[in-house]
Amino acid sequence: MAVRIRLRRIGKKKQPQYRLIVAEAASPRDGRFIESIGRYNPRLDPPLISVDEERALSWLRQGAQPSDTAKSMLVKTGVWEKFSGEPAPAAVAAAEAVAEEQTEAPEPEPTDAPEPEPTEAPEPEPTAKAEDDLSATSAEGEGTAAADETAA
Numbered sequence: 001m002a003v004r005i006r007l008r009r010i011g012k013k014k015q016p017q018y019r020l021i022v023a024e025a026a027s028p029r030d031g032r033f034i035e036s037i038g039r040y041n042p043r044l045d046p047p048l049i050s051v052d053e054e055r056a057l058s059w060l061r062q063g064a065q066p067s068d069t070a071k072s073m074l075v076k077t078g079v080w081e082k083f084s085g086e087p088a089p090a091a092v093a094a095a096e097a098v099a100e101e102q103t104e105a106p107e108p109e110p111t112d113a114p115e116p117e118p119t120e121a122p123e124p125e126p127t128a129k130a131e132d133d134l135s136a137t138s139a140e141g142e143g144t145a146a147a148d149e150t151a152a
Contacts (some may be wrong), residue, residue: 002024002025002064002065003022003024003025003059003062003064003065004022004023004024004025004030004064004065004066004067004070004095005020005021005022005037005056005059005060005064005065005066005067005070005074006020006023006032006035006066006067006069006070007019007020007021007040007069007070008020008021008029008030008068009022009029009030010086014041015045017039017040017041017042017043017044018039018040018041018042019036019038019039019040020035020036020037020038020040020056020070020073021034021035021036021037022034022035022036022052022059022064025065033058035055037051037052037055037056037059038050038051038052038056038073038077040073040128049076049077050075050077051073051077051079052075053077053078053082056074056079056083057079057082057083060079060083061083066080082093091139093131095101106114
């Protein structure tokens with residue numbers, strides 16, 4: 001009997017949650033299993049991964065083969081390192097450090113980016129010549145201004 005450590009999907013439609021289980025290799029994904037040794041919830045931020053370390057080590061020592069996904073979960077929780085004696089890869093250790101930093105309340109970093117320009121262009125201020133022209137036409141009156149326009 002070949003025994004595998006793998007994920008079993010539970011949860012509603014579009015809301016997946018998984019159990020880390022020990023099952024016979026021939027049994028279906030959500031079928032009969034021997035023991036549940038952990039859980040995984042990818043919908044949380046950061047994702048929840050919990051593993052019963054003693055039971056997982058016990059099954060690994062007895063020859064249970066983890067699936068690729070189950071092995072990555074065992075690496076992230078540190079169980080695989082205890083089993084094989086291999087240190088965790090640097091990338092995984094760095095990812096764990098980033099996840100720990102994200103759980104703390106990060107302070108927003110100040111940005112040195114310039115402020116965006118307004119979408120509407122401001123109206124140009126009238127020049128001194130334009131102001132003189134406006135005051136001259138308003139002083140002469142309506143009738144003379146219309147006459148000046150027709151004469152020009």
